[in-house]
Amino acid sequence: xxxxxxxxxxxxxxxxxxxxxxxxxxxxxxxxxxxxxxxxxxxxxxxxxxxxxxxxxxxxxxxxxxxxxxxxxxxxxxxxxxxxxxxxxxxxxxxxxxxxxxxxxxxxxxxxxxxxxxxxxxxxxxxxxxxx
Amino acid sequence: xxxxxxxxxxxxxxxxxxxxxxxxxxxxxxxxxxxxxxxxxxxxxxxxxxxxxxxxxxxxxxxxxxxxxxxxxxxxxxxxxxxxxxxxxxxxxxxxxxxxxxxxxxxxxxxxxxxxxxxxxxxxxxxxxxxxxxxxxxxxxxxxxxxxxxxxxxxxxxxxxxxxxxxxxxxxxxxxxxxxxxxxxxxxxxxxxxxxxxxxxxxxxxxxxxxxxxxxxxxxxxxxxxxxxxxxxxxxxxxxxxxxxxxxxxxxxxxxxxxxxxxxxxxxxxxxxxxxxxxxxxxx
Numbered sequence: 001x002x003x004x005x006x007x008x009x010x011x012x013x014x015x016x017x018x019x020x021x022x023x024x025x026x027x028x029x030x031x032x033x034x035x036x037x038x039x040x041x042x043x044x045x046x047x048x049x050x051x052x053x054x055x056x057x058x059x060x061x062x063x064x065x066x067x068x069x070x071x072x073x074x075x076x077x078x079x080x081x082x083x084x085x086x087x088x089x090x091x092x093x094x095x096x097x098x099x100x101x102x103x104x105x106x107x108x109x110x111x112x113x114x115x116x117x118x119x120x121x122x123x124x125x126x127x128x129x130x131x132x
Numbered sequence: 133x134x135x136x137x138x139x140x141x142x143x144x145x146x147x148x149x150x151x152x153x154x155x156x157x158x159x160x161x162x163x164x165x166x167x168x169x170x171x172x173x174x175x176x177x178x179x180x181x182x183x184x185x186x187x188x189x190x191x192x193x194x195x196x197x198x199x200x201x202x203x204x205x206x207x208x209x210x211x212x213x214x215x216x217x218x219x220x221x222x223x224x225x226x227x228x229x230x231x232x233x234x235x236x237x238x239x240x241x242x243x244x245x246x247x248x249x250x251x252x253x254x255x256x257x258x259x260x261x262x263x264x265x266x267x268x269x270x271x272x273x274x275x276x277x278x279x280x281x282x283x284x285x286x287x288x289x290x291x292x293x294x295x296x297x298x299x300x301x302x303x304x305x306x307x308x309x310x311x312x313x314x315x316x317x318x319x320x321x322x323x324x325x326x327x328x329x330x331x332x333x334x335x336x337x338x339x340x341x342x343x344x345x346x347x348x349x350x351x352x353x354x355x356x357x358x359x360x361x362x363x364x365x366x367x368x369x370x371x372x373x374x375x376x377x378x379x380x381x382x383x384x385x386x387x388x389x390x391x392x393x394x395x396x397x398x399x400x401x402x403x404x405x406x407x408x409x410x411x412x413x414x415x416x
Binding site: 029118 | 170173174176177178180181184275276277279280284285288292333334335336337341342345346349352353356
């Protein structure tokens, strides 16, 4: 069955990228993943650190994001993301390094744990997505 | 009068200095344009973010949002944005002077400083201020991740109650010839509340959670703005300073050339006098 497609745009602090017509988007919501298909009700979703899956012409693409929000309107879906990387653009070695650093800091005391946990989460997420 | 060789050497060295200042001016111009482009690119994201926050804020219990928490001010954090390199006229001097004045009014012992750029670090370190974080030598590969990194440090310093307010002192880019020193209160954040338009939509997980997760992001984009404004200002100031230096070099070359010609003519005159008087001596 052919799915109805809809317009997807990704807006970040450094660029606006028009992704064109897509069939399906899966986003990391604050309390679990959710999917958007065409004719979705108008909505605003907060997004967490995680993986975004975009289905376009029957093909799946994966993005790693550090979060933001999604705005669904009748005309299009906009993802406002603080940062994102496509799976094939992720520098796995660098992510690995960041992960190692964060883990080392975790064992060392008197650090800002909340801040470190976020870096840890981001590094793990980037590694996971890069393996897609 | 200086001899001919000395003057020629000086002309040569001033000419090569002029080449350098001219090149620096061109580089600064290109970098400034890039910073301005970044500012343009950041605008849609920043606007959307603050629109959503402004619309949702009235429905949210403000006491739950720690970054909007207005407390009695005992300790203040100062973020001072400077450059790593000089040769930019009064760019760094002005911002450091303003920041130091404000900090000294509050009392140096009640202020924590976040230094952005080498110039701020050197300045405040030498004078024994309490420095919490230094961020240096990133300007050449300035990216949004730096804004996030600086933002995180500032946010956690505020939410951990180390300070009750965060001020930012930076150069605001007005135009190529003009940069204003700005001093703003970054935290606690303030928003203009609006209502309407977004009614009848679905909010996931709920309005409060959305606002809570977006506010730190709003702060990061603010930080990005400060960095870009400062970077563009730095390059504009350097452009102007180098333009002046190039002009000065031109004047100097002109003066030296004049001096050189005078010296050359004087030398010729002396030589001729010698020949003539020599010839006369022979005739006698």
